[in-house]
Amino acid sequence: MLYAANIHARDVADEWAIRAENWLAELEELQKPRRLRERNSNSLILAGHGNSLRVEKGALIIKHGFTHYPQKQECRRYFKGDLELPRIIVLLDGSGSLSFDVLDWLAEQSIALARIKASGDVAIVASGDGFAADQTKIDWQRETLACPKRRMAFVQDLIAGKLRNSIATLSGHLPQTVDTDAAIARAERGIAELGRPLDDLQQVRAIEGECASLYFRAWRHLRPQWKISKRYPVPDSWLTYRGRSSVHECKPENRRATDPINAMLNYGYAVIHSKLQVIAIADGYSPLLGIMHRQKRTSVSYILDMLEPERPRVDAAILDFVQSRTFTGADFILRKDGACRLSPQLARVVAQLV
Template identity: 85%
Template sequence: MLLETQFEQSEMADEWAIRSDNWIAELGKLQKPRRLRERNPNALILTGHGNSLRVENGSLIIKQGFTHYPQKQECHRLLKGDLDLPRIIMLLDGSGSLSFDVLDWLSEQSIALARIKGSGDVAIVASGNGFASDQSKIDWQRETLACPVRRMAFVQELIQSKLTNSLETLSGHLPRHADTDAAIAGAKRGITALDRPLHDMQQVRAIEGECASLYFRAWRNLRPQWKISKRYPVPESWLTYRGRSSVHECKPENRRATDPINAMLNYGYAVMHSKLQIKAVADGYSPLLGIMHRQKRSSASYILDMLEPERPRVDAAILDFVQSRTFSGADFILRKDGACRLSPQLARVVAALII
């Protein structure tokens, strides 16, 4: 009995390792080509346990964390001024260490640093260029927020852009059926409704909410392909997409995803959030001065504003990915509270799709 249990555990470990190696190989295929004398456009994405960043003899030594066994550790030596330097280093969950010297080195080389939790929440974003505020842009944010008419115009234009982008996602990245047609018609109605002057933010939210309901209803025919495995069984609820809300929450933002597609969406939105925050800071805007979103003082509310029209583009990337891959139960982690998390190497691939 003991030998049988050990054999089963070994098989489970082997499948985890095989799937991890599969996603590592796929990550290499997602690298963007670089033109002559162009700086590296790809992000350096780290995950696993035991990540290490340190400065040695003026160069940055990076050691990738471990996610499975056996695994050869990835190591990188970054030299100052080299065109191979990434524009962003992204730390996905996991563990490890870095020093103050590393932060100084990254700042000198204009490399941003972002950390995303396993839940898909943004932990911290540090722009490689620091925060060189542009007073005219910050004044614009404050004045737009303070003026009800300008604020409404900004919000209506923002949601119109979101609905316009959602039309492209619905028509180009989902199978055509009655729910898709209804969502397309709903988005067009929403765009038209937002063309006229509105005076109440709740009107905009009602239009957006109705369109979002139809939009994600069009996803309900999604059926990811699964590799059958006795060692990593797939819950029944994962076989078909049921909607954006978690089975434990009725909120549409689904902070605690309980299925793979929503878990990937959360990760994708977090990566896009980090990307937009780095750009906003570099352009001189204040991440805290949201216009549509007005949350607590420490929240990057303006980035949430900028994220709205980008969500359908993240959705499109995830939809294409889900519909073109075969997954295994070993690609996901089901926590004791029912939350679904991506395996570390799959998380790296999802991040690379968006960044």
């Protein structure tokens, strides 16, 4: 019995390793080639356990974490001013270490560092450009927030942009069905409604909410392709897309994804959130002065504003990815609380997509 159990455990580990290597190969294909004299535009995505960043003889040494066995640890060496330097380094969950020297080195080379939790939440973003506050832009944020008319105009334009991008995603990245047509029609009406004067923010939220409901209803026809395995069984709830909200939340929220598609969306949104925060800070805006979103004082509310029209673009990338791949249970981790998490190498691929 013990021998049989060992054989089964080895087979399971082998399948995990094969899937990890497959995603690693795909990650390489997603890398955009760098043109001569052009700075590398790809993000560096780190995952797994044992990530290490240190400065040695003036160079940055990065060792990737381990995600499966057997695996040869990948090591990169970057010199100052190297055109191969990434503009942002994203740490996806996992574990590891870095030193104060590394933070100084990254700041000197204008490289941002972002840490994203396994849940898809952004833990921290450290911009290599620092906070280059532009008083004119911060005054614009404050004045727009303080003036109800200007605030409404900003919010209406923001959500109208989101709806326009939603139409592009619905028409170009989903099968055309009755639900898709209904979602597009409602989004078009929503854009027209947002083009007229409205009294308060709740009206905008109501229009956005109705459009979002029909938008994700059109996703119900998604049927991800699965390679069914006894070693890695797949829950029935993963075979179709049931909606954006988590089935384990009392409120219609999606912070704790319970299916693969929502887990991928959370990661995608988190990566874009990190990049937008880096850009906003570098451009001189305050990430705390949100205009549509007004949450806790410590919340980067302005980044949530900027994220709204970008969400449908992330959706489009995830939709194309889901509909062109065959997954296995080894690509995901089902936690004891029912939450779904991506395997480390799949998470790297999803992060690179956006």
